[in-house]
Amino acid sequence: MTKDELVGKFQEIYGGAEGVSGFFAPGRVNLIGEHTDYNGGHVLPCALSFGTWLLARKRQDRRLRFFSENFSRLGVIESDLEDLACREEAGWTNYPKGVIWAFRERGYEITQGLDVFVYGDVPSGAGLSSSASLEVAAALALRELFELKELAMTDLAVISLYSENHFNGLNCGIMDQFAAAMGKKDSAIFLDTDTLAYEYVNARLDHARIVITNSKVKHSLVDSAYNDRKRESDRALKMLQRAVDIRGLGDLTEEDFERCKEAIQDTVCEKRARHAVYENRRTIRAAAALNAGRIEEFGKLMNESHRSLRDDYEVSCREVDTLVEIAWEIPGVLGSRITGGGFGGCTVSIVEQDAFNRFRDTVVSRYREKTGITAEIYAAEIGDGARRLW
Ligand code: GAF
DSSP: OOHHHHHHHHHHHHTOOTTOEEEEEEEEEEOSOOSOTTTTOEEOEEEEEEEEEEEEEEOSSSEEEEEEGGGGGGOOEEEETTOOOOOGGGGGGHHHHHHHHHHHHTTOOOOSOEEEEEEEOSOTTSSSOHHHHHHHHHHHHHHHHTTOTTOOHHHHHHHHHHHHHHTSOOOOOSHHHHHHHHOOTTEEEEEETTTOOEEEEEOOOSSEEEEEEEEEEEOTTHHHHHHHHHHHHHHHHHHHHTTSOOSSGGGOOHHHHHHHGGGOOOHHHHHHHHHHHHHHHHHHHHHHHHHTTOHHHHHHHHHHHHHHHHHTSOOOOHHHHHHHHHHHTSTTEEEEEEESSOSEEEEEEEEEGGGHHHHHHHHHHHHHHHHSOOOEEEEOOBOOOOEEOO
8 A cells, every 4th residue: 555545544544644654564484494483593584575554643642543454344443551451352453552561561651542553465374474563563653653762673573572472472482573673675584583693694596586375274273382382392491401501492403402302201392392403403504505595405404494394393284285295396496395383374485487487387276186275376575674654
């Protein structure tokens, strides 16, 4: 939507648009480094050109009013600064409300209510972080409207994560919020989630494209299965800490892990830890390969990542495995894997430029044959991180 369209919508809903400011925060696709971000490991996400537009204006009272163009049938959802609790019936507004709550928990003065309008084009439930993009857009709006100049973009990611963990109850790591806040056009972010040290790696490939394929499947209980994985990884870490001096699974090399894995006296937890350790090391190697333009090596690491997520971490599903297996057989596909939290959602593939049409046609027709579902394919456009639009 253009600025005029967005402002027009705001005006229609709130009866005037004077003094309204506009913000944008992107969704993300993760190239490699999955389920490592709450295990003190590395990740390699890119911000997308898909994202969330958020328009906001301060009110003179303490009311909060929210409207989403994507959930327009729900109308304006109202709340109050005095009543910031996560409620099922509040639906999507729990994300911006959670961010307001997190600012206040950390001592930032949010003293006036807001009128908020939201529109997003991140395919929802596809594992491309529509919720993190909404959180970071809300955090940026609060920083700007309440003139909290001391907050850096990385602080906005940290506060958004705090709200996701403690208000919305998903015990995720910082990857998605960090990518939304810190993304850079044509670059992947190589982030150490333990220290938050990061560097940008060129992701504009010479002869290949980054392609996202949406399985259009989202299995239920995603959040509870996600929290289970986190719990299992934490248990494995606790058992390992009796044998070795580590802060997180990201501290171990593959060799260290093989030497001390007997300390994990639970086969499921051992598999989870193996994934976290090997995936972290793969991500470090993959970032180096991408940086040096060794795209074939990068693609192979992506394939290994998928096998590990499927077999050891068990976060894939039949439909996504089907997409990946189809991709692996297409000439010109350098690598393909599940991306994001899992249990459905998207795959990310590296496809040679001149194989793109073959990829699209083959994946769509074979996937439909095998599952009856029509996949959606997007050639990823890697964009910048969150920004104020006006
Ligand atoms: C979800 C989470 F929100 C991220 O923090 C990350 O753990 C990802 O799943 C898996 O890598 O997107």
